[in-house]
Amino acid sequence: MTSLVRILRFAPQLNRLYLGIAVSSVLAAVLTLATPFLIGAATDRIVAAIAGETTVEDAVVAVTWLAVAFLAVEVTTTLVVSVGGYWGDVMAARMRTILSTRYFDQLLHLPQRYFDTAITGRVTNRLNRTINELTQFLQFFANNAFTMLITTTAVLVITAFYWWPLAILLAIVFPVYMWLTAKTSAKWQVWEGEKNIEVDMASGRFAEVVSQMSVVRAYNRQDHELAGFRERFTRTVGITRKQSRFWHGMDAWRRLALNVVFGAMYLIVFVRTAQGLFSVGDMVILLQLMNMARQPIFSMSFLVDSAQRAVAGSKDYFEVLAEERERAGGAGPQGRGAAAVAAGQPRADDDGGTDVRRGGAAPSRPAQPRADVVPGDGTGGVPAQPRADVVPAVRFDEVSFAYDPDASRPVLDRVSFEIPQGQRVALVGESGGGKSTIAHLLMGLYPVTGGRIEVFGQDVAELDLAELRERIAAVFQEPSLFSGTVRENIAYADPAASDERVRAAAEAAYAHRFVEAFDDGYEQVIGERGLRLSGGQKQRIAVARAVLKDAPILVLDEATSALDTKSERLVQAALEDLMVGRSSLIVAHRLSTIASVDRIVTLRGGRVQEVGTPAELAESGGIYAQLLRLQKAGTKEARKMLKEYGLSG
Structure with a gap:
């Protein structure tokens, strides 16, 4: 239950709702307890009238007032329960919002390594399943638990007033029943965890298949995917059979024992009433009190069942929150927020919304002015343009990196090179040789395992990651568009950008003409991952996004490799314009593109082999010179070897 207590502590801003629910529960319980006494009093008055101990007229007046009191109690109880139920529903909805926001906030700040191995569908399903189970339990608990308690x-106290042995019997029943229920739930949780794994895996595969339906159909794998999906859920049926058989078998024994105990209690009340030790009214009161006590006990099974589901689900939730967050780079608001969430502590500003100051786009601390930096060109307050004769825009110094810390051979081994301000540097090497990894390290997606990366003379390891990424615009082989409008995708880095800026960016990316041809122009919805656009159109939107960001450093990772010739020419022209005045790191797929850069860095086995201008390396006899000879040879074997380097002519 510590997980549930931890969840409640997550949202101190809901304390007033908790208090309101508790007060309404107390009032509802007190009002409900008045009913047996009203019925008991009416019973005694009627019995007295029948026995001739009082007049019928007096009895009628008395029971009429008792009936009015009963109606007033019932109406008041209905109102109190309704208000309490409303507060409980609102509390659950706000709790869902807070838990969901915390989960998403955590995911947004986890390191890239987490997403390299995580299954997207499983990550998504955790949000739905886990938080549903948690909020359903909390809602039931808020609306019922206080009243039950x-x-x-009250039943125990009142019963003790009439005859203490009855109260002792009841007092023994409650803890014994709870103990048996807790013992039963231990095995239940194990099985529930197994079911969650199967459902999450099935949901993960489901999301993958839906997002790649064209591939599934192209290879006629519909039946195979359906069979795998069905198998996962079929396993949950088998687990549920064992789980339910065990749970309900134990529950039947608990209920049977409870029935025997209450049967004995009823017999005692009947006998004592027959002996004249209880009045008929007292008997009615005690019987109703015992019935009232039965309901909380029997409801305990459902409460414990939903609690166990919530506990099992909360383990997945807290596993994600326990993951170490991506380095924020300092003790600014973002860093403190990360620490708070990781520790499971509440934030004062967290009430179902997200403080934009904590988002990934704003730096946690203001950039420190540098004597060697001259004013930028409107890059959003980023210290953008250091003098080229003072520091390079990018510097890799003996950088080593491995995705797996236990790997025998790193992806990069003591890589060193520089990108002078305003120059273009291309990376050349065999496929899988670390070219894209260098781009990812520059953007801070992974921490280096050795060496140092500098941006404008500042160590990336000491920079706030949001501040670092403000300085870099990237265009990848996969455009990675979102399902909104064209305008939303272009203005992704700056949603407040004016229509003029968005249009100017589109024009610079040679995208304005086809965007204007859409029925809704820049408000055209492009579908998930831009499915309504052609490959060339998607890539030009991605280029326009980079243009609008207006960052001083540009990363191009095979940005035109997936395009047809016509689209490639248009995108390449847009990229040429975009690179003007910027420091560019290029992972190119054409030798013709590489020939126009200022410097080339060749990689072999994760190490730098050569650094020089295209003209210098063309005569050096190294990798680049060999690739030029292969291009000139034009044979089938030569083209095959070029492809091993991810290159074409």
């Missing part, structure tokens, strides 16, 4: 306590 107060009713049970």
